[in-house]
Amino acid sequence: MNKLSFGLLSLISTKPQSGYDLLLKFKRFWHTTHSTIYPLLSQLLEAEYISCDVMEQSGKPDKKIYTITEKGFDKLVDWMYKPAGPAVIKDEMMLKLSCIQVLDQKTANWLLDEMETRYQKQLSEYSETLARMKSSGTSEKDLRESEDFGMYILLSKVVSDAKSGIEWCNWVRDLLS
């Protein structure tokens, strides 16, 4: 049981869903790939923390819908009260910017542009999803009780991080000019 295993339990507890569904959601706030997720789901299934229903589909591989079990839910609650490890952050862009004073102006600005573009992509990608969530649940109170509330607050964080990232890029650019 590594961190992501618990994360899978966490998301499955909000709603039965497939590995593919989980992947798409995780990608927004946890760096991972399908090759990590599928084996972990098998392990969770074997440990009986989740159960599996196969949904047959035409033209596509069968969809495996996972649901959390009571045993799994107990495991999830145990984990909640264990102190969380520190956030692991590894951003190559930061490494590059750590020697910004030895670079010429052109290179420095190019790096800042690259970084801003990255934030901008995140912003356009996720603020749409966020807007859709806001409009589907009429009020914020509805959202609060919906199965998507966790996703809603996490996406909000990602979007606000992107926004402040862009502001930071501009602040640095101002300092340099």
Added chain:
Amino acid sequence: MNKLSFGLLSLISTKPQSGYDLLLKFKRFWHTTHSTIYPLLSQLLEAEYISCDVMEQSGKPDKKIYTITEKGFDKLVDWMYKPAGPAVIKDEMMLKLSCIQVLDQKTANWLLDEMETRYQKQLSEYSETLARMKSSGTSEKDLRESEDFGMYILLSKVVSDAKSGIEWCNWVRDLLS
């Protein structure tokens, strides 16, 4: 040559320094440990991207001061223009909060408190260092040309991230109450 190898080159290019110095600086914005850094420095030395001067000390192990070579600097510049990979972010707290709607109010609030405390620690730890930097270089113009400028902007980012993290925790708490 992995990402951190280039990061080491990057920081060394701003100022000759030891593995231990590098570790302390990296820790602020890149998750790593000394067991990763020391072997990489050996490799960089063998590849002649850096050179090493031993500073003898009494009572402590000798300090190895690394300096970037011309060859290393060329390598560094090459890397700058290669597109940076996506930021790798793995925050266990986010995994926990992804199922916040299935938790009772007490647990949810406890998680938010834990998260805020973590941000608060970062804030108090790094805003001090940042303040020291600001006061040592009299004006921001001095800082811009100092060997610490890269560190200055990265620390600023870390501090502003912590601040917006705290705001986010409060925003979620308000939604829940």
Added chain:
DNA sequence: TATTTCATGTAAGCCGTTACATGATTCT
């Protein structure tokens, strides 16, 4: 026609974490 999306899986190899190892000094 080529790429992306949907949908799952396996496997090799690299990388990083954790633990072991040492040891003097300074702070609590």
Added chain:
DNA sequence: AGAATCATGTAACGGCTTACATGAAATA
């Protein structure tokens, strides 16, 4: 007295990344 700081290193194990593997439908 015990923990933290300074200062470097090695090694095993586990986990993650990358690539391989398949394949239909939809989009560009």
